Amino acid sequence: MMSFRPELIGQCLYDRTWANNCNFMSSEKYRKEPNLDEFVSRYGGIYEHSPWVAEDCFVAAASVEDIHELATIFANCVGRAGHERKLALIRAHPDLAGKAAMSGELTEESGAEQASAGIDQCTKAEYEQFQELNAQYKDKFGFPFVMAVRGSSRQDILAAFASRLNNDKQTEFEAAINEIHKIARMRLQESGT
Numbered sequence: 001m002m003s004f005r006p007e008l009i010g011q012c013l014y015d016r017t018w019a020n021n022c023n024f025m026s027s028e029k030y031r032k033e034p035n036l037d038e039f040v041s042r043y044g045g046i047y048e049h050s051p052w053v054a055e056d057c058f059v060a061a062a063s064v065e066d067i068h069e070l071a072t073i074f075a076n077c078v079g080r081a082g083h084e085r086k087l088a089l090i091r092a093h094p095d096l097a098g099k100a101a102m103s104g105e106l107t108e109e110s111g112a113e114q115a116s117a118g119i120d121q122c123t124k125a126e127y128e129q130f131q132e133l134n135a136q137y138k139d140k141f142g143f144p145f146v147m148a149v150r151g152s153s154r155q156d157i158l159a160a161f162a163s164r165l166n167n168d169k170q171t172e173f174e175a176a177i178n179e180i181h182k183i184a185r186m187r188l189q190e191s192g193t
C-alpha cells in the first residue's frame with residue numbers, strides 16, 4: 001500500500017492516471033470503488049450523459065460517509081461549474097415523450113423515470129400536448145424542459161410544463177438545474193447504494 005503523500009493530492013485531482021492510483025486515500029469510508037474508472041462506471045450516469053460530474057468528484061468522494069453526502073458533493077460540483085457547462089448538462093436531457101423516448105433511445109435511468117410517471121402510456125392527445133409544449137419551451141428558452149417526474153402523474157407534469165412556460169429564462173435555467181439535482185438524488189437512491 002502506498003503511503004499518504006499530501007503533495008500528490010492536487011495532482012490526483014487533475015490527472016486521470018494519478019487519480020486511478022489514489023488508493024492510499026481510501027479508508028473504511030462509503031466509496032467502495034478503488035479507482036476512477038470503476039467509480040465513473042458506477043456513477044457516471046447519475047447526471048444524464050455527464051460523466052464529468054463523477055470524474056470531478058472521485059477524490060472528494062473518498063471521505064463521504066453516506067449516499068446523501070455523495071449527492072451533496074455531486075450537486076456542489078455542478079453548482080461550481082460555469083454557465084456553458086450547466087447549459088450543456090440541461091441540454092443533455094431528452095424531451096419528455098420526445099423522439100428519443102419514442103425510438104427507445106433513452107438512457108436506462110431516463111426511460112425508467114418517464115415510465116414511472118406513465119409518460120410511455122400517453123394517449124394521442126397527451127402525446128400531442130407534450131410535443132407542442134416541448135416545441136414552445138425549447139423555442140422560448142433554448143433548452144429542454146426538465147422535471148424530476150418520479151411520483152408525478154402525466155396530468156401533474158403537463159400542468160407544471162404549461163405553468164413553467166410563463167417564467168423567464170433565468171428562472172427556468174435555475175429550475176432546470178434544481179430538478180436535475182433532484183433527479184440525481186433519486187437516481188442515487190434508486191441505485192441502492
Ligand code: GUN
Nearest residue numbers: 093094110113145146147
Ligand atoms: N426528468 C426525469 N428524467 C428526465 C429526462 O430524462 N428528461 C427530462 N427532460 N426530464 C426528466
